[in-house]
Amino acid sequence: MRQALAYFEQLKDSQDAWHVCAEALAKGIYSDDHVKFFCFQVLEHQIKFRYAMLTAVQQQLVRETLMTWLQSQLMNAQPEKTFIRNKAAQVFALMFVTEYLTKWPKFFFDILTVVGLNPRGVDLYLRTLMAIDAEVVDRDIVHTAEETRRNTLIKDTMREQCIPSLVESWYEILHTYQHSNSELTCQCLEVVGAFVSWIDLSLIANDRFVNMLLGHMSVEVLREEACDCLFEIVNKGMDPIDKTKLVESLCQVLQAAGLFSIQQEEDVDFLSRFSKLVNGMGQSLIISWSRLVKVSDMKGAQDTLQAIESKGPLMLQLLAHEDDDISSNIIGFCYDYLHILKQAGSTGAAYGQ
Template sequence: MAHIFSLVFAADFPDRWSSFFNDLFFTGNLNDRRVAFFYLKVLLAIDAEVVNRDIQRSKNESDRNIKIKDAMREICINEIAKSWLSIANALPDDNIIQILVLENIASYVDWIELDLVANDYIMSHIISKFQNSATSESATSAVCALLEKGMSAEKKVGLTLTIMTVLRQNGLLNVTDNDDEDEVTRVGSLVNTLGLVLLDVQNK
């Protein structure tokens, strides 16, 4: 069903249905678990349909998708970004919802304004999810996606060093003999991404 909604969105937004999110989601109760689950699934389906760069597109599809992303930035992306934290805070013990929120952040961070994700509120939320084994993998993906976001070298260095400091302060770059394989893999992913990002900046 989420995929069908994403197809409708891609066909009608923004020319025929610029109020898509307002009409279907923002005027309702996004803190209701069923609504939140479907909404987050629709957002991921929209990313797959419109944004995902791993899918080959025709020129017409690429032009359409650029237009949709530009319109989303202007019309609704700020509200979408705010909704992630609102939903996460409303349903703190629901691991499935928490994972979907983190997956949304990881998917959308590549093309939305940096400040919508790289702020104290969102970053604190992501960091807190490392403490839960059910959500730590998704939290890792969100941090890695943020680090890999395209930006100027100066911004990239500043962001990377800031994130590295936060991760260190929270003990998220440390490995002990008592850590299981998943924890070692998580730390390895973070360290690897941090290193690759800094090397990429140095080579530019």
């Protein structure tokens, strides 16, 4: 085994290994999962460390290899193992980061043209988007100054050129698969939640999208992911009056669906996510209230304070829950709520008291 690994490491660094591996993937030469995984690793290594050494023709071959492999996934009798799909998505994401701003501006258009709404294709498309999020957006990953500059440019270019089309594709995927494929629907909700932090919120925070997400809150296999997605939407910075309206409209629908009746809910995993969502809504309203007070918008501040106070009973129910995850997820809202009650009390009726 050790000899085999040493051989593979040596092969990675050889001049033409990438070509052998590209051909193997494009033609489906090997059936062994570990060999396929290794072929993707070799391509990954080439793109990451030695891509500039390739000629324009060779770089084109890498692009064509990936698209041929993607096309073959739609026709194969069995989908690839998850670890191969994840590795493929990482390689697609690396290729995107390397080429999107220069040689491959139609990256997403090309992928969507191939995959359409084919479930296997959609799976790989969504995995690739999450891998791109990890490469370009994830704040937990430390980037060099050069990478940060490149990532900012990629996001700016995506906003201008393709984000509306991507959002449309997410809506189509959710609409198509929400009743028939919970795995793809949850993957898509995860993508929306990841991207919403840096794209134009109006593309997502609109009636057709939000109504669909709220519908998912009543479906057991979708509601945890829908909860997280709504949390990301609520967490996004926006005008304080608009934020209050958004939170209140969400709360009305959630309450009408019976989701505020905590005692009837036995699923602690869902309640933990729901508690996080209520915490996000409460803290967002408090930020809006503070901003409105600062600009002396007393009517807006009063409306927002009433919205905050109306969440009090729900907040206390979640805080009193015997499950630690559920009660700890709401503590931020509790703390901020007590703080503004003190503030509002000391500043008097002008702030809505």
